[in-house]
Amino acid sequence: MIEFLGIWEQLNNSEFKYVEFDGFKKEAGLNSFTLTPKQWIESTNAKGLVSRRGRYGGTFAQKDIAFEFASWISVEFKLYLIKEFHCTQPV
Template sequence: MAKTKKINVQGVDIILYEDNEHDFISLTDIARHKDPENTDTIVQNWMRNRNTIELLGFWETIYNPGFKPLEFEGFRKKAGLNSFVMTPKRWIEKTNAIGIVSKSGRYGGTFAPFQKSTTKSIPIDKRKPDTKNNYQVTSEFC
């Protein structure tokens, strides 16, 4: 049975959706932080990006034995073009994807895989330029 819970990131509530195999984070809630009235457009624009399509295809190749790689290749070739349009529903239907979940209803939206951290602290790189504009990286935990 699927479970949902909320996390708060920088004052924004984001739904986490858990099923038996994977954890998902709400892309709709993340997009709502950017523009509350056009979340669907933000998600669609994100899905038009070639890097996004390649990431989704890579994830599906690893975790989804029913993934349709030929459909993916067609999308990958068109991704990034001005004429390319991608929606979560189209991605799911055409590629047999399981890594993007589209749910309707009160706690609905578009969800993507989410990897929970197993540590309590998240390392953050603090970059400090030297005199030649080279950066030395030190790791700090928040």
């Protein structure tokens, strides 16, 4: 998932900090690795995620990222997405 986030940011965010991304990518395989959305956003200057505290807060993602995350969590959801987009695409 971190690799997807990094590549999405590279393609869509000219202010993305590649060096910090590489550090996270190297650490991601370690058992002790943890990364919060807030850490990701602040360290890499990410634009695809937004994290807000407090009432009505939460973590929000750009549509491509949200779909990838949801499909990573649930195979069933991924299959529904594929089916939906195959049916709505012009032939």
